[in-house]
Amino acid sequence: MTSLKDVAKRASVSLMTVSRAINNPGLLSQETYRRVKLAIEELNYVPDFSARKIRGEGAPPSIGVLALDTATTPFSVDLLLSLEKTAQQHGWSTFVVNLFDDNDAEQAVDKLLSFRPAGIVFTTMGLRKVHIPERLSGKPLVLANCVTDDRAVASYIPDDFHGQYLATHKMITQGYRKPLCIYLPDCTLAGVRRRQGFELAWQEAGVPDAARQQHLPFGDQYYLDTAKIIAAHLRDGRPDFDLLVCGNDRIAFVAYQYLLAAGLRIPQDVAILGYDNMVGIGELFLPALSTVQLPHLDIGREAALHIIEQRNDVETHQLSSPLLLRASTR
Known part of the structure; x- marks a missing residue:
């Protein structure tokens, strides 16, 4: 060497x-x-x-990333990439320690602290509530894509409420009046907040309340229930809804397969609205899926800057989730 x-x-x-x-x-x-x-x-x-x-010489300061499912799934990789890129732009380095169970984090935290990071970013795949390991108490810490009740600590998360609210408002202005909503499980923060955003936009519009709403059970195996839900809303092969509001793009993926196999056209017979703009998949739907962009790039950047700039606030920062209009809606 x-x-x-x-x-x-x-x-x-x-x-x-x-x-x-x-x-x-x-x-x-x-x-x-x-x-x-x-x-x-x-x-x-x-x-x-x-x-x-x-030797006590000047090495670049580092950010330790405690990653709960973030690095082991494809859905939030942009968050880690943005965090690392931001650190590099400011002369910092990053390293990732994977956390496979937030209830048994002692070994992962010991490994992370052994590298003596100047700050720590706790990240998760999917907005969720986490428990902060006791050994991180008093350390420069920020949460990315997660929140906690343990103590006051800054966090950067998607604004799921307003993301769904604005997307629903746009669908109403496009003339949709009979939506069928298939949400994420109601035990998830995103599932609850997205439903609340939809309901407020619908109420404010003053249009007839024809919305049918349903949450999927918790667990990846239940995504296929999307097909059963849609089947229950077909009459003689025709949908009794004009817009399918999907809790995320994975739900939309199942919906596409079922509706197209049933001979229905998107968006002529049924329009579809997703959520997440899933990495590597969001632009591969035919026709292209209208969806809401999760701000993973912004979350990663702001979390890194929180450590680098030594920000002192302990607020929960909700970052904008813009609507991406594509061919699946009019």
């Missing part, structure tokens, strides 16, 4: 000069910095930040 001494020899400079080129390039002349940089590139030298930390 290439050492600092190898770089110094190739650039014909001292070890101190190479160190300055890495940590304080402004102290060097442009020509000297160019020579050191060229030597680093030619030798593929990678600074050993762990060794520098042991």
Whole structure:
């Protein structure tokens, strides 16, 4: 492995000069910095930040990410990517420690703290309420895509209520009057808040209350119940609803398969509104799915900046979830 001494020899400079080129390039002349940089590139030298930390030298500050399902599923990967990119832009580094069960976090927290992060971001896949491990008490901490009742701590989450409210308002202005709503389980924060947003928009519009609403049971195995619910609202093969409001894009995915297999057209016979703009899937529906964008990129960025800028507030910040209108609605 290439050492600092190898770089110094190739650039014909001292070890101190190479160190300055890495940590304080402004102290060097442009020509000297160019020579050191060229030597680093030619030798593929990678600074050993762990060794520098042991020696008490200036390694980049780091953000430790405690990830509950965030890194092990495809649905919220944008959050982690945005967090890391923001940290890099500010000269920070990040590392992820996966948490597989928020009720048994001791080992994961010990591992995370062993790296001595300057701050910690606790993230989850899907908005949920979490328990903060006791060992994180007093540490610079921010929550991303989750909230807690344990103690006052800042969090950055999607504004699911207003996301659904604004999307529903748009559907009403497009003329839909007979929606069928299939929500996420009513034991989930997103399921409850999205239903509340829909109901307020519908009430404020003053249109006849023809909405049929239903929550799926909790558990991935119940997504297929979407087909059964839709089947119960077909009369002689025709839907008794003009708009299907889906709790997320996975529900919409099942709905597409069932409706198209039944010979129904989207949106001519039934319009479909999703939620999440699921990573890697949201744009692959045919016809393209109208959906609400979860602000995972914004959540990751703001959570990183909360640590980097040493923000002191302990508020719950709800970030905007915009509607993406596509071909599945008029």
